[in-house]
Amino acid sequence: xxxxxxxxxxxxxxxxxxxxxxxxxxxxxxxxxxxxxxxxxxxxxxxxxxxxxxxxxxxxxxxxxxxxxxxxxxxxxxxxxxxxxxxxxxxxxxxxxxxxxxxxxxxxxxxxxxxxxxxxxxxxxxxxxxxxxxxxxxxxxxxxxxxxxxxxxxxxxxxxxxxxxxxxxxxxxxxxxxxxxxxxxxxxxxxxxxxxxxxxxxxxxxxxxxxxxxxxxxxxxxxxxxxxxxxxxxxxxxxxxxxxxxxxxxxxxxxxxxxxxxxxxxxxxxxxxxxxxxxxxxxxxxxxxxxxxxxxxxxxxxxxxxxxxxxxxxxxxxxxxxxxxxxx
Amino acid sequence: xxxxxxxxxxxxxxxxxxxxxxxxxxxxxxxxxxxxxxxxxxxxxxxxxxxxxxxxxxxxxxxxxxxxxxxxxxxxxxxxxxxxxxxxxxxxxxxxxxxxxxxxxxxxxxxxxxxxxxxxxxxxxxxxxxxxxxxxxxxxxxxxxxxxxxxxxxxxxxxxxxxxxxxxxxxxxxxxxxxxxxxxxxxxxxxxxxxxxxxxxxxxxxxxxxxxxxxxxxxxxxxxxxxxxxxxxxxxxxxxxxxxxxxxxxxxxxxxxxxxxxxxxxxxxxxxxxxxxxxxxxxxxxx
Amino acid sequence: xxxxxxxxxxxxxxxxxxxxxxxxxxxxxxxxxxxxxxxxxxxxxxxxxxxxxxxxxxxxxxxxxxxxxxxxxxxxxxxxxxxxxxxxxxxxxxxxxxxxxxxxxxxxxxxxxxxxxxxxxxxxxxxxxxxxxxxxxxxxxxxxxxxxxxxxxxxxxxxxxxxxxxxxxxxxxxxxxxxxxxxxxxxxxxxxxxxxxxxxxxxxxxxxxxxxxxxxxxxxxxxxxxxxxxxxxxxxxxxxxxxxxxxxxxxxxxxxxxxxxxxxxxxxxxxxxxxxxxxxxxxxxxxxxxxxxxxxxxxxxxxxxxxxxxxxxxxxx
Numbered sequence: 001x002x003x004x005x006x007x008x009x010x011x012x013x014x015x016x017x018x019x020x021x022x023x024x025x026x027x028x029x030x031x032x033x034x035x036x037x038x039x040x041x042x043x044x045x046x047x048x049x050x051x052x053x054x055x056x057x058x059x060x061x062x063x064x065x066x067x068x069x070x071x072x073x074x075x076x077x078x079x080x081x082x083x084x085x086x087x088x089x090x091x092x093x094x095x096x097x098x099x100x101x102x103x104x105x106x107x108x109x110x111x112x113x114x115x116x117x118x119x120x121x122x123x124x125x126x127x128x129x130x131x132x133x134x135x136x137x138x139x140x141x142x143x144x145x146x147x148x149x150x151x152x153x154x155x156x157x158x159x160x161x162x163x164x165x166x167x168x169x170x171x172x173x174x175x176x177x178x179x180x181x182x183x184x185x186x187x188x189x190x191x192x193x194x195x196x197x198x199x200x201x202x203x204x205x206x207x208x209x210x211x212x213x214x215x216x217x218x219x220x221x222x223x224x225x226x227x228x229x230x231x232x233x234x235x236x237x238x239x240x241x242x243x244x245x246x247x248x249x250x251x252x253x254x255x256x257x258x259x260x261x262x263x264x265x266x267x268x269x270x271x272x273x274x275x276x277x278x279x280x281x282x283x284x285x286x287x288x289x290x291x292x293x294x295x296x297x298x299x300x301x302x303x304x305x306x307x308x309x310x311x312x313x314x315x316x317x318x319x320x321x322x323x324x325x326x327x328x
Numbered sequence: 329x330x331x332x333x334x335x336x337x338x339x340x341x342x343x344x345x346x347x348x349x350x351x352x353x354x355x356x357x358x359x360x361x362x363x364x365x366x367x368x369x370x371x372x373x374x375x376x377x378x379x380x381x382x383x384x385x386x387x388x389x390x391x392x393x394x395x396x397x398x399x400x401x402x403x404x405x406x407x408x409x410x411x412x413x414x415x416x417x418x419x420x421x422x423x424x425x426x427x428x429x430x431x432x433x434x435x436x437x438x439x440x441x442x443x444x445x446x447x448x449x450x451x452x453x454x455x456x457x458x459x460x461x462x463x464x465x466x467x468x469x470x471x472x473x474x475x476x477x478x479x480x481x482x483x484x485x486x487x488x489x490x491x492x493x494x495x496x497x498x499x500x501x502x503x504x505x506x507x508x509x510x511x512x513x514x515x516x517x518x519x520x521x522x523x524x525x526x527x528x529x530x531x532x533x534x535x536x537x538x539x540x541x542x543x544x545x546x547x548x549x550x551x552x553x554x555x556x557x558x559x560x561x562x563x564x565x566x567x568x569x570x571x572x573x574x575x576x577x578x579x580x581x582x583x584x585x586x587x588x589x590x591x592x593x594x595x596x597x598x599x600x601x602x603x604x605x606x607x608x609x610x611x612x613x614x615x
Numbered sequence: 616x617x618x619x620x621x622x623x624x625x626x627x628x629x630x631x632x633x634x635x636x637x638x639x640x641x642x643x644x645x646x647x648x649x650x651x652x653x654x655x656x657x658x659x660x661x662x663x664x665x666x667x668x669x670x671x672x673x674x675x676x677x678x679x680x681x682x683x684x685x686x687x688x689x690x691x692x693x694x695x696x697x698x699x700x701x702x703x704x705x706x707x708x709x710x711x712x713x714x715x716x717x718x719x720x721x722x723x724x725x726x727x728x729x730x731x732x733x734x735x736x737x738x739x740x741x742x743x744x745x746x747x748x749x750x751x752x753x754x755x756x757x758x759x760x761x762x763x764x765x766x767x768x769x770x771x772x773x774x775x776x777x778x779x780x781x782x783x784x785x786x787x788x789x790x791x792x793x794x795x796x797x798x799x800x801x802x803x804x805x806x807x808x809x810x811x812x813x814x815x816x817x818x819x820x821x822x823x824x825x826x827x828x829x830x831x832x833x834x835x836x837x838x839x840x841x842x843x844x845x846x847x848x849x850x851x852x853x854x855x856x857x858x859x860x861x862x863x864x865x866x867x868x869x870x871x872x873x874x875x876x877x878x879x880x881x882x883x884x885x886x887x888x889x890x891x892x893x894x895x896x897x898x899x900x901x902x903x904x905x906x907x908x909x910x911x912x913x914x915x916x917x918x919x920x921x922x923x924x925x926x927x928x929x930x931x932x
Contacts, residue, residue: 050800065502089508097506099499107500107518115507122508160659170507189658190827194871216800219873246875260801261875262830264857 004038005076005210006062006095006178011035012070013057013234031057032068033234039178039210044226046242047214048257054234055214059182062212063097093123093174100183102163106155112166113152116140119174139169144199161192165199172203179204180212185220197223218261222246230254233291236310240317250313250324252296290322298323341602342595351594358588362411365404373401373556381572391576394568399580402556406581409557410546411588413473414538420477421538422531425484430523432485433492434515442489449482455544462550472551476541484530488523495522525603533596536589543585558585617689619821620646620670620708620789625683627665627674638665640845641683643918646789651821654832654853656868657842663825664713666842667791669693670823671710672700705736709787713794716774719766725752725777726762732784751780755810772803776810783814790815793825808835830872833857841865844899847918851925861927863904898930906931 013032032054039045039062049055060066062073064080073080075091083091096119099105106115116136120126126135140147143165155163164184171179181200185193197220204211213224221228221242228242230251238251249255289304290296296303302322310320342348371377371388377396384391390399432442461475495501495518504514545551546559553560558581569577627639639662646653657663668674669685672692685692687707695703712718719728729748733739739747752762755776766774775795782790792811796804812835815822824836832839832853839856841849841864849862860866898904901911910930918928 052800060502063506065505092506092508097502099503101499105499105503107504109521115503118504118507118509167503170503174508190829190873191658191867191871193873217873219875219877222875222877223873257801258875260805262828262873263876264830264833264869264872264874 003077004040006039006212007074008035008037008058008062008071009074010071011037011058011061011068011073013054013061013066014069030234032061034071035231035234035236036071037062037229037236039212041177041210042204042208043210044204044224045210045212046221046224046226046228047212047231048216048218048221048228049231050216052233053231055216055231056182057234058231059097059180059212059214062178063095063180064091065097089123089125093119094177095180096171096174096176096178097180097182098164098167098171098184100186102160102167102187103155105167106163106170108155111152111154112150112158112163113140115155116166116170116173119170123174135173136169139172140166142172142203143169144195145169160188161196164188164196168196168199168203172207175207176209178210178212180214182214183216184213186215186217193220194223200224218246218257230257235291235320236318237292237320238318239310240314245317250317250319250326251321252298252323252325253292255325290320298325342598345598345601347594348598351591351596351598354587354591355595358407358411358584358591361404362407365407369398369401369404371398371401373397373405381574383574384576390580391574393564393574393577394572399561399577402561403558403580403584406557406561407584409469409555410543410559410585411539413469413476413542414535414540416470416473417476417480417538417542418531418534420473421480421534422484422527424477424481425530426488426523426527428481429485429488430492430515430519433489434496434511434519442485446482446485446489449479450486452479454479454541458541458545459548459550462545468551469555472542472545475545476538479541480534480537484527484534487530488527491523491526492519495519525599529596529599529603532592532599536592536596539589539592540585543581617686618645618647619649619651619688620644621684621686622666622670623684623686625666625669625685626681627662627669627678628681629678631677637845638662638678639669642666642842642845642847643683644840644847644850646821646823649788649819649821650816652815652836652838653821653823654829654836654839655823655825655842656827656829656832656839658827660844661827661842662845663842664793665845667710667793667823667825670789670791671704671708702736705732705782705787706785707787708789708791709782709785710791711775711778711782711793711795713797715778716766716771719774719777721766724763724765725757725769725773728777729780729784732781736785747784748780751784752777754783754814755780756806770803771799772807775799775803775807779807779810779814783818786818787820789821789823791823791825794827795824796826796831804831811835828872829868830874841868846899846928847926848900848928849926850918855925861921861925861932862900862929863906863931864900867903898928 011032012030012034015029015031017027017029035054035058037045037058047055047058057066061068064073075083075094078087080088080091106112113136116139117132120132120135126132137147140150145162145165150158150162150166158166168184184200185196188196200211200213201224203209211224211226213221215221225242228239228245229236230238230245230253232253238245238249238254245254246258249258289306290299290308293299293303300323306322308320308322310318313319313324342352375397377392379388379392380394380396382388382392388398388400390403392398428442428445432438458475458479462472465471501514501518504518509517543557543559543562546553546557547562547566549563553563561581562578565574565577565581569575622642622644624641624643625639626637626641629636629638642662644666655663655666665674665678669680670692672685672695674680680693687703692703723731726745726748729751730741730744733744733747734741749759749762757773757776761769761773769777779795795811796807799807808831811822811824822836824832826832837853839851839853840847841856841862843864849856849860849865856865857869860869897910897912897914898916901907904911908930914930916928916930918926919932921927921932
């Protein structure tokens, strides 16, 4: 196995809310618990989970935008907390991110050229204006936009699809080794989504980039292929080959996601959602055992007592479940 | 829709709104009075005369007090010690509030400290605190300004802090970090310009509060009551005017304080209206 | 025999300081009777929400209806006097707005929201409104204890249920649901859709379901209307349209829908992002259309009947 470019080792993130006049009382929310992830050269990793699963928190930790409360992130073998100034710039240039909302991802006061040029200026430390301009033009064309249309425009003058492509261009400007895309097409019109997904796949191929794709949509996950990591309540509950897992999910939650994923048959989704209890609202009420137990059809006694750990099952698959589904 | 130039935005709004027009006129009149007044007053404010306790007349526009001093002249000369100190105090309070609010909002580690400081300060009632501090030290106007700064910064800090949190939560701040901008750059180039409108609004509102508070202090006798200011005029008026029935002696400074404070407040409210919608990022997804 | 809802040649424009935007361009639509379920599908800018607001006579501010009629049981909705509007809205036609769950009053409990709706429109004593409210909330799946919670204590799914209950409180004839499940996760989404479906069936009302996700419609509505850039481009039964979409835009929508039963998706034009809408005389979709003829650029196609029961606005037919 080759050396991973980006590695998250047993990451945990807790948010602590202080209350009271002198900040004594606190409530704790666990966003991530013990999550490990490795991304190698040209890998495609899809992180799937619903809102609250911790997928965005994971992405932000890997991008260095958030500090984990436990565990660490390493880039090219080095802990990112221990990087020297110059090495940190290398890391920043090497790991870039695209966010979900195209309308608030770009500085509203800068024209889009400037936004795309920023990584070249600040991370690659390029000062020659002509070189910068040339590179920005190339990038904008590469993401499928018309230079004349975009010239001198401010974000509020462009559409969601255009803005998202600009964000991608900006992320590519520093020649990153890893591109993290957090729900990049969720806020785009349905007909624009496929274009952008295809764009990402092609860019990945052309630049030999690794891609970490975060989404709640299993259909999009299927398009991206590669390896999949399914998250629930801050933990990884299943991981392995994307197509295999979608075809034969082993964790009951993964099975649920697959069943409820959008289909186009006139009859609608395969399974009636009635018999599944919704997530209990008062979030962190899970004291012990598997966090999915209170919604799981197959839960047994042990599921309420001991939290299942991620274990190898069926070759290269990892599942965290006491009663994984075997067939059908 | 965000515009490129916040300043033109502000000016356009100020000139077009009725509220700020009125406020602006009032404030300008008083500022003119403060600047030019001293050169055109008919009498020296300290000069006593024989026409004591005389109501407003053609000789004395606002009448005279029990020593025969011209109220109008006193009003004009007292303008700076009343308004100027208010402005100084407000400047200091807003700058301090900005600093603490931005640092507390942007740097996670400082947040707890900032919260404790701010909350602690907010629990103290301002006027008694100021009187207390004022009685401890021999007080001049500058010190009054400093005392007021200490009392007024928490409100500003808290508001700025919450604005900073909102801005920090926007993806493009993260994107700027990813693009290689250092924290200091982000603060100076993104946060400060976004926070500036509300800071300016707060400045103006704090001037209004400041003027009233300064006058209150001077009225209570903190500092040197012999130095003429609107507050000190009221200090003396309170002791003698009722006895002699010199209502003009109370009305002139009292009305001035109220009017000026109102004027600044009106401008401040208009500015607040401008500032608030601009800071909300609107997600333009039409249906 | 007048139709339940009839919209004829409706045009709506929004006016800003600098320019005007045509949100709806001569749109005609009919809900023939009760129990008629319709899915209104379109992307941003298609005018679907504007259409819904027009039905409720809620176009205000910078928007103006510049032509056309909206008739409910033969009655002109757009010129209803205020008193009649009060009894029309919510009692005859009600709506679940987009992100309505964020507009719940933070100082009222779930139950008091419903109570208030009932009492504002009908003069019933408090206890009766309460009973009805409780029954309604139970219908949409809220437990007794949950009815006394405040919005900040409720999850997204629960809040949306409250909103739906509010819309159903006065037994309207038509329910308009505008993106009722956006921002909800998959399980909750499914449940909300089923709640809508069940209550629609139970109460025998007509449903207009507005969404940009075409994959939500199967199983919920029987008929579909596809909108593009302020106009209706195709209309028909869901089954027919899905099995053989006629309008190129509809075909594109279906082809590019991300569903799990597709294996791979190839889009030869993926590289190029189409620029913003530029006004042209002919068909609005011409510039993106694979089949565009020269006629398409010059002449606007009208909505006409094809294959009995299907309506398409396209020169190909």
